[in-house]
Amino acid sequence: MQAITFASPGGPEVLQLATVPDPVPTAEQVLVRVRATALNRADTLQRRGAYPPPPGESEILGLELAGEVEAVGSAVHGYKPGDRVCALVGGGGYAEKAVVDARMLIPMPEGWSFTQAAAVPEVFFTAQETVFVLGGLKTGETVLIHAAASGVGTAAIQMAREIGARVLVTAGSADKIQRCLELGAHAGCNYKERDFAEWIQEVTNKQGVELIEDFIGAPYWERNLRSLKTCGRLVLVGTMGGVKVETSLMLLMSKRLQVFGSVLRARPLVEKIAVTQRFCRDWLPLLASGRIKPVVDTVFPLDQAAEAHRYMEENRNFGKIILSV
Ligand SMILES: NC(=O)c1ccc[n+]([C@@H]2O[C@H](COP(=O)([O-])OP(=O)(O)OC[C@H]3O[C@@H](n4cnc5c(N)ncnc54)[C@H](OP(=O)(O)O)[C@@H]3O)[C@@H](O)[C@H]2O)c1
Incomplete structure (x- = not known):
């Protein structure tokens, strides 16, 4: 698959599109065909070498994603290929495919675009x-x-x-x-x-x-x-x-x-699952009804990730910066 990688830490220019192996889901995970991901300040810190991914997480940048389920692990119930989902992830969003624990998945509300959905989790x-x-x-x-x-x-x-x-x-x-x-x-x-x-x-x-x-x-x-x-x-x-x-x-x-x-990324999976469940119970209905809206500033194609990072570091955004994959 194609993904954004960097060989050594540095400015936005270190970000390059490269071919890397596809991730392989465990029994509890699904493989998602990523359609959109979003930037977070943490991505700029990680790119500069100041915020390494927690042990066991993908080295690829990207803390949230939206896309379609491509394959499910043997222990996953309730999801099938083609389902439209979004999720918080510990890394791996800036790529064509990513693996997500099935308990972290949020079903995308009816009528939502992948751009909107990727702007929500983090x-x-x-x-x-x-x-x-x-x-x-x-x-x-x-x-x-x-x-x-x-x-x-x-x-x-x-x-x-x-x-x-x-x-x-x-x-x-x-x-x-x-x-x-x-x-x-x-x-x-x-x-x-x-x-x-x-x-x-x-x-x-x-x-x-x-x-x-x-x-x-x-x-x-x-x-x-x-x-x-x-x-x-x-x-x-x-x-x-x-x-x-x-x-x-x-x-x-x-x-x-x-x-x-508070930090989010370093929390154990069991806590992140509880956070996801609270969100689906308390806030997702308000987002699904349109009372609350994810605010999207700009959409960049994945291969312009470096430009998107520059834009964020110049404090030009109001709301989220999305990468379409
Ligand atoms: N702890 C957690 O769980 C967690 C999770 C997610 C994000 N975060 C943190 O939340 C913050 C926002 O993240 P984000 O991705 O939403 O940010 P973002 O969209 O990139 O927005 C950051 C904004 O902060 C303002 N800013 C930047 N440096 C500033 C400074 N020195 N003094 C005052 N204002 C400054 C700028 O707007 P102005 O033009 O108004 O200056 C900038 O556009 C970051 O610090 C991030 O690390 C924490």
């Missing part, structure tokens, strides 16, 4: 696990979502809106803020033009927010703690701005704050 699973399972967002609470124009951000905005939370966002341009408002955010701050912590004081009448979903890390740490209400919760989902902080612990103690961290 960002909706992440938003579900961080905003709701860990962060415990409830109706009537206020959530601040940073990097809100990211793939994960665009999913989180819609899900938080859907349960009746007040959604405040940060993003790096007026256009991105406007598009977040169209998805259901109530107000936005261009973090390049003003300090988001001052803005939060203003828009919350000096109350702060109950929950912060953060992808930036170190440079936002102290301002995040200041922006939380007493007993507020901070969920750390990414560290695009840096990982090291020097901090006074007094703010954490005196405001009785809670801080959570």
